[in-house]
Amino acid sequence: MEKSTQPEAVSSVLKVFNILSALADQKEIGVSELSQRLMMSKATTYRFLQTMKTLGFVEQEGEADKYALTLKLFELGSKALEHVDLIDLANTEMAKISKIINETVHLGSIDEDSIIYLHKIDSSYHLRMHSRIGRRNPLYSTAIGKVLMSHMDEQEVRNLLADVEFKKHTQHTHENVDQLLKELNLVREQHFGEDNEEQEPGLRCIAVPVYDRFGAPIAAISVSFPTIRFEESRKQEYIALLHTAGRNVSEHLGYHKYPI
Structure with missing residues (x-):
């Protein structure tokens, strides 16, 4: 995945959704395990997680190396269903x-x-x-x-x-x-x-x-x-x-x- 021939922006979007899917399958997960599962470098995985955390889609369990989804995706989905x-x-x-x-x-x-x-x-x-x-x-x-x-x-x-x-x-x-x-x-x-x-x-x-x-x-x-x-x-x-x-x-x- 690191050497994808797709445009960088598309590749980044795919990485984000792969991370979201992996987090949806497990209550919480560490950076090392997540990077291995998605075949991404630990540094890249960490960078994406921190960005998603800043945007409110991911939360970090205290100072531990564990991350989990927040309810922001549910909130977005609920708003879509209202329409x-x-x-x-x-x-x-x-x-x-x-x-x-x-x-x-x-x-x-x-x-x-x-x-x-x-x-x-x-x-x-x-x-x-x-x-x-x-x-x-x-x-x-x-x-x-x-x-x-x-x-x-x-x-x-x-x-x-x-x-x-x-x-x-x-x-x-x-x-x-x-x-x-x-x-x-x-x-x-x-x-x-x-x-x-x-x-x-x-x-x-x-x-x-x-x-x-x-x-x-x-x-x-x-x-x-x-x-x-x-x-x-x-x-x-x-x-x-x-x-x-x-x-x-x-x-x-x-x-x-x-x-x-």
């Missing part, structure tokens, strides 16, 4: 799904004891789900509601729905929280939620979660189909498209451990 727009990110992924299967795609989240639609891309078919951004629907009869509640424990679900009346929108709608909780166990295992004509007759929906950088489910992406156009043989394809979208949005939000 990430969930709807813009989701729109890109939702458009990909819409282009492939031409059905209505929603982005929704929990608001109090309901789901609320944050964004949508309509199907071009005349027969499609009628909804609007800002509209609310029940948690217990929607795929978005189920997949988001599946990340809660039983008592959280019970508390959330304590004052909710379970209305029988169709013959398939859950009648009480106990019925719903049984299904949430399955949703939790399979990592997607379904509405099989529970909210509206003749309508099916599938939804997957979107996670923030802390791994908390902050929204869900769903696809809605009239039952006459839902192809059971393509169900796994639909789910895979949704999971790809959910994973991509989550990663842009800073979460890299999507479960599927």
Whole structure:
């Protein structure tokens, strides 16, 4: 690395990021060990560390020959994430799904004891789900509601729905929280939620979660189909498209451990 043929400025940038990566892998490390790991001279390693220390990215453990990262990188990363727009990110992924299967795609989240639609891309078919951004629907009869509640424990679900009346929108709608909780166990295992004509007759929906950088489910992406156009043989394809979208949005939000 000392004899890199790259321009000096580029070589220096590479050295800085190699040092940062090495420090990120270990809580603290000495100059000698770090220089050996990166195959840089001890003098060069020390010079870079002192500069990074002056800039606040590295701290020295007392007078010891040990260095560690500060939280300044985390601070910078957090500021970058503040400018990430969930709807813009989701729109890109939702458009990909819409282009492939031409059905209505929603982005929704929990608001109090309901789901609320944050964004949508309509199907071009005349027969499609009628909804609007800002509209609310029940948690217990929607795929978005189920997949988001599946990340809660039983008592959280019970508390959330304590004052909710379970209305029988169709013959398939859950009648009480106990019925719903049984299904949430399955949703939790399979990592997607379904509405099989529970909210509206003749309508099916599938939804997957979107996670923030802390791994908390902050929204869900769903696809809605009239039952006459839902192809059971393509169900796994639909789910895979949704999971790809959910994973991509989550990663842009800073979460890299999507479960599927």
